[in-house]
Amino acid sequence: MEKILYKQNLNKNAKCNIWCAYPACYSFAMSSLGYLWIFKSIDENENVNVERIYTDSKLTKLQINEIDAICFSFSFDMDFVGIFQILEKYNIPLKSSERNENHPLIFGGGPVLTANPVPYKEIFDFMVIGDGEVINSKAIEIISSMKGLKKTEILAKIAEIEGIYVPAVYQEKIIKHCVKIEECVYTPILSDEAFFRNMFIMELSRGCANCCSFCMASYMNLPVRFAPLENIIETIDLGLKYTNKIALLGAQVTAHPKFKQICEYIYSKIQSCPEIEMSISSLRVDGVDDCIVKTLAAGHQKHVTIAIEAGSERLRKVINKNVSEEQIFKTVETIRKNGLKGVKIYAMIGIPTENKADLDEIISLAKRIKQANKGFDISFAFSSFIPKPNTPLQWHGRFETAELENRQQYLKKEFHKIGVKASFSSIKWDYWQAVLSRGDGNFTDFLIDVYKSGAKLGAYKKACKNRFNPDDYAIRNYNLSEKLPWDFIEVHPGKEVLADRYKKIFDLI
Numbered sequence: 001m002e003k004i005l006y007k008q009n010l011n012k013n014a015k016c017n018i019w020c021a022y023p024a025c026y027s028f029a030m031s032s033l034g035y036l037w038i039f040k041s042i043d044e045n046e047n048v049n050v051e052r053i054y055t056d057s058k059l060t061k062l063q064i065n066e067i068d069a070i071c072f073s074f075s076f077d078m079d080f081v082g083i084f085q086i087l088e089k090y091n092i093p094l095k096s097s098e099r100n101e102n103h104p105l106i107f108g109g110g111p112v113l114t115a116n117p118v119p120y121k122e123i124f125d126f127m128v129i130g131d132g133e134v135i136n137s138k139a140i141e142i143i144s145s146m147k148g149l150k151k152t153e154i155l156a157k158i159a160e161i162e163g164i165y166v167p168a169v170y171q172e173k174i175i176k177h178c179v180k181i182e183e184c185v186y187t188p189i190l191s192d193e194a195f196f197r198n199m200f201i202m203e204l205s206r207g208c209a210n211c212c213s214f215c216m217a218s219y220m221n222l223p224v225r226f227a228p229l230e231n232i233i234e235t236i237d238l239g240l241k242y243t244n245k246i247a248l249l250g251a252q253v254t255a256h257p258k259f260k261q262i263c264e265y266i267y268s269k270i271q272s273c274p275e276i277e278m279s280i281s282s283l284r285v286d287g288v289d290d291c292i293v294k295t296l297a298a299g300h301q302k303h304v305t306i307a308i309e310a311g312s313e314r315l316r317k318v319i320n321k322n323v324s325e326e327q328i329f330k331t332v333e334t335i336r337k338n339g340l341k342g343v344k345i346y347a348m349i350g351i352p353t354e355n356k357a358d359l360d361e362i363i364s365l366a367k368r369i370k371q372a373n374k375g376f377d378i379s380f381a382f383s384s385f386i387p388k389p390n391t392p393l394q395w396h397g398r399f400e401t402a403e404l405e406n407r408q409q410y411l412k413k414e415f416h417k418i419g420v421k422a423s424f425s426s427i428k429w430d431y432w433q434a435v436l437s438r439g440d441g442n443f444t445d446f447l448i449d450v451y452k453s454g455a456k457l458g459a460y461k462k463a464c465k466n467r468f469n470p471d472d473y474a475i476r477n478y479n480l481s482e483k484l485p486w487d488f489i490e491v492h493p494g495k496e497v498l499a500d501r502y503k504k505i506f507d508l509i
């Protein structure tokens, strides 16, 4: 069952029909704040009928022959598979050049396309670069008002919107769109079949000022913006009318200048209604204090994740994650003392320049954290470094897969010996994510072949044959002077600053 938290007009007299598509199943879609917020913003347009669709949608109210455009959310590198599934299900050719005037316009937005839209330029008719809520609406307004005209005319008009990339129209550069956060973005539709069942998610901040040199969430969302306190309070009250589960979201939630007041407000609500559950998915090591953890404990959160990224102080300097070992110990202690059951510590392997001593330091750190916090549930989660466009480490490739697998095996063995739980991402899947994230305009047939062959690991390897060497994308170190496929996307603080930061990293060593 769904609960709609905004005023919905079910009797619109609109001629334009849009499908808002999520490239995975219903339960994931209903836990995606960005997707649901974009749906709400389209639904509030009186000139447009909009319907949500997913990879597991069966019956739809609107029929494919009535649809003017399909808007896809693209948050994860591998989402192209779900996008192709949906297109194929409705007999829509995957390449834009093979679609005709009877097919709907296909467009997308989200972090993957904002960072590097180039691999998908022959799939989408247009892509939204940056924050979608405003420019998405402008594009839809054009689609609605120009209904019946030729696609080329509609796309030429859409290309005039700052922040929209239309591959069929020449655009020298695209300026990433950045909105002011005047209101707190929240889950506008609650569902008891969502992956996070009936969870009211609130976005308190966008971006992170820390600028860790690998972090797309930080660099793609500068400058950091915070929702106003008064609006956050109103939004909490709205959510609590419909559910007792609240989650606070944002790369740097604890850095909100009024975070203490927000916690105190939620804490007071919990005092009068103890069933309220509050959660924060991950906390910054330097942003944890008694008040936050007390509120989380009162809100029934059992575990929390902190991201240290690297075990040695040297490596944390390389990635600009300037937290000390002392801070890490203090944070874990604060979490334990205030009543949580455990902490998950997130780290990466394969950060550029990582060596055996760095790996040994993380093992030693884990051992000492365990000793200092007896009976507390400590676990580690490791992924591997993936170079991301528009970050200072965009030029740096990964270590060879075999080397990373050896490092992973070493950590697995040593963590087992010291009795600290550790989970690991798949090095091979991380490799293909890196290929996709630094992909270029020659990827279309590769992506289609991957999809057609089942999109398992073997399909990726096979689809590269006779096309390109994937190591050139995942492993090779790029020259600073090299032209990068995504250079035409203008993102603050710009390529020169990123290059200076990149050089600085290696001056450190």
Ligand code: SF4
Pocket (backbone or CB within 6 Å): 208, 209, 210, 211, 212, 215, 216, 217, 218, 251, 252, 284, 307, 321
């Ligand atoms: S602190 Fe976290 S969110 Fe902020 S830049 Fe570093 S990794 Fe990214």
